[in-house]
Amino acid sequence: MSAAATGTPLLELHDVTRSVHIPDRDPLHILQGIDLSIRAGDHVSIQGRSGSGKSTLLNILGLLDVPTTGELYFDGRPVSSMGEKQRAIARGARVGFIFQQFNLLPGRTALENVMTPLLYARGSQFWQRERLAARMLERVGLGDRLREKPHKLSGGEQQRIAIARALVRSPRLILADEPTGALDIDTGQKVMALLDEVALESGAALVTITHDANVAALAQRHYRLGDGILNAPELAA
């Protein structure tokens, strides 16, 4: 039974740490004692300077990395009990990533880029991938640019493709890593408004990692990450 159905948090971190062993030196503690709970429909922002551990935390939330100590529960299930393959399957089905540099696949059209996550889906999502991808591109306002290759599109349009790609499998958690970092202020605001809107519409939780206070302000809860420690949340006014 899913977290939404039971009311349990979608993501729950208990005293999570992440350290890296460096030869002949003391371990580098990137994250320390992180406690965090995210439910379906939440919009959370995590702010921090460069090197504060934001991306490492995002990778752990997105099941791309695992904690050194502590426990992460994904949909009520401890991640430590999941193998690499199970984490990959859960990530594909329930998590959508949006990256700062868009990370669109070169040489593919907008439609092909959005179809890519559906190649890892099963059943109707796989067989109807073209239709689903086209619909999602229409939803983000790019219905007329399906066959365009990313290098011919503006930064804002590229990020909208990335948003469509992140949402095409209807994830329950959207992780956005500096989603407006490569955009100008005006375009960034439009992209964030769109992201907020589609996340709200789908009922997915949105976690935005940013150093931009304006972007962070759009969230319901704001966290600050400094020296690997997550400060207590500030609720939006």
Add this chain to the structure above:
Amino acid sequence: MTGIVALLVEAWAELRIHKTRILLALIGVALSVAALTTVVGLGNMAREGMVQAQEQSGGRAATVSVEVFSATGQDDPAVLQAAFDALVERYAVEYASRRMFAQVPFQFPHGVVATETTVVDRSYGEMRRVNLAGGRWFTEADAAALAPAVIINEAFHRQLGGPDLTANPVVQIFQQRPIAARVVGITPDGYEGAMPAAMMLTSQYERWGLGGEGGAPPALEMWVPADVEPALSAAMTGDLQAQFPDAHVNVYRSDYAAWGDPFEGIQWAVGGIAGLVLLLGAVGLLNISMVTVKYRVREIGIRRSFGATSGRIFFGVMLESVVATFVAGVVGVMLAVAVVKSPWVQELIAQGISELPPFPVEAALIGIGAATAVGALAGLIPALVAVRVKVIDAIRY
């Protein structure tokens, strides 16, 4: 099912996206496969040609010759013939022919010449792959006909003035009285300046008493399965020795493979060259595949973030290579068939062969199989590299 289809769809999409790079890599593979298939194909066809030539002179594997010589030299051909017939029947030999060399007095425009004549049964044509330059081999009707049928060589044909076989030419044999023999076929001369020679059926040779008194005893030739030949030869020797206790019985293999396959060396050499050619193709492909994976590290990381498992990444990279090399293999084999089947090459192979060997299917299968294996091998190392990519590092790459 969805997983397999998705893998193929992904592999095909990747091939389409990277078509220029892949095309360059595959030209090398296709050429390697074409070279490999051509070498194997030509080698096999040349071997087949040599085997055919050997079979014409000594019979197919395994040809067993049976000779019986009495100590006194006074053989009764009829008794010997009865013993041979009994032998063929007892051991259920499908292909058997008597063989005898005789001097038959044929009438040529400049006079009667005792001409070397090979006297055989009808099976001999198939057993020895007798190559005809014109006309046909002996038929059952020839054996039953009153007038003997003869097959002459080109030198004989020339000396007769080159008559057209469709006009049923006749040549006279001068025994006690002239016998009109029908010329039904022409064999090519074995070498330049060959003497006239002829072939005729044993039954007619005997019917017309061409052997006379005290002629050379016939030998028996049999084409039998190679695996039963040793036991069969031993049994026949014992059998004949019991019937002719005072005679010298000689049962032996007379075909080219009697002492092992003489073409084994050629086959190893061809295989070695083919292997080397393929190795060069494989190294080229591996090189390009490695560079490609390095170039695609970021893409692999992005795919992992979408939920691609390491197994999926591994098989995806591997399958790209296999699908691509399979296509290259098919192209390479088609190229090789075009080369080997070209009239110029065919003419070279056809020299001295009665039946032109077809393009060997095994060469085509080896070509496609080798291409696919090279694809799997060249894809394996990049696939392992791709699986070891750290997702986080890859995305930031």
